[in-house]
Amino acid sequence: MRIETIENYLKNIYHLSSNNTMVVSNQKLADKLAISPASVTEALRKLHELKFVVYEKSYGTRLTAQGTKEALGIVRRHRIWETYLAKELGFGWHEVHEIAEELEHIKNDKLINKLAQIMGNPAFDPHGDPIPDAKGKIMKSNFVKLSEAKVNNQYKVMGVTDHSIAFLKYLEKHQLIIGAVLSIKTIEEFDNSIILTCKKKEVIISNKVAERIIVEVI
């Protein structure tokens, strides 16, 4: 198998398994990779053969230790590049993902560690996602979704779960960016929309938006 093919499978298996906590179905993988289920079956058999995954016919797939290590390497490279593009090269957080999709395949530890070192080994990328360290260790946090916020509390924006350009641009427009401090004024009973203040400006967001924003109580 081509190395880039392997990497794309492992990365997506990792994400779809919610950081390795559950097995992944062929269907979900096929959707994510935008290919047919037939192709997924074929590829998984080969990845099993290569000992990157344990593929149990008609049941599901999970990463082996080796597969997890590979996946974490890809995730690290992706997020280090996203952070470098945003922090050091002036790209917006809605632009970095696409470029990082390509840069993540360039395997050179010296390069990635140098970029990380220049930035002081950041633990989170521009979307608030954790960056595995050189050994693959991920800093875990106890963040919650903004949709679970309580009235009168204050929160700090720590990340997003939707990385689409449309969503990120929407957030930027309302200054709902990483680090922003939010005060919850009202939560509408009817549709769970939230009225909050951010940078002294009042903002009304739908539950759909709130579900996609990760915050920390302050």
Added chain:
Amino acid sequence: MRIETIENYLKNIYHLSSNNTMVVSNQKLADKLAISPASVTEALRKLHELKFVVYEKSYGTRLTAQGTKEALGIVRRHRIWETYLAKELGFGWHEVHEIAEELEHIKNDKLINKLAQIMGNPAFDPHGDPIPDAKGKIMKSNFVKLSEAKVNNQYKVMGVTDHSIAFLKYLEKHQLIIGAVLSIKTIEEFDNSIILTCKKKEVIISNKVAERIIVEVI
């Protein structure tokens, strides 16, 4: 054809044609790409079809305007990355080529132009090779090979024509790096080896080495 395949052909056709001044033989391309002549014939027919080259059966191949533009883009990306890796990220000139071979395929003008801008739009890479500007224009120079140097003259090292790691490390050991100032002391009649001083230290180099160093009279 896969975009990376196309790019590797165009880049190598460009280099083998000495910046587009002559047609390229299938043999030379096959050698450079380390593939069989049969595969080259096949690929060239497709590249002709795609209007990247003019391929004349049993005669030779040259780039079209479109092919040249593509090739210059690849060369620009390669050399900008080599320069960025060396100047901004602390890599040695013998390390940068390998990494740039992968980075050169990532097509994002904003990224490349940003890197170039950070470095003040350099015109030459760490090996002294010219970097095409965003429009594909190359600064031309009137450098000569050190093997054509004259006794008692002073020269400044401007580049190398051999990019092998072994050669670059050899040069580094003797401080024969870009920008070094050389005074020619003696040229041995017998084998054209050169005795020169560099940073006040006397160095003896063979003709083979001198042929691979590009200098400018000062």
Added chain:
DNA sequence: TTATTAATTTTGGTATACCTAAAAGATTTT
């Protein structure tokens, strides 16, 4: 528990990018 639906695998393809060996064409030497 059987029927229906949904997910997965099998089967039989395609296109790309390579290959070797043989044939054809071009160039150089005698």
Added chain:
DNA sequence: AAAATCTTTTAGGTATACCAAAATTAATAA
């Protein structure tokens, strides 16, 4: 101008990564 040699092309073939359609298996509803 032949013969010898070198280069290029053709013919036939492989591995990878995908596909659609059919067959199978699993999950859900009746």
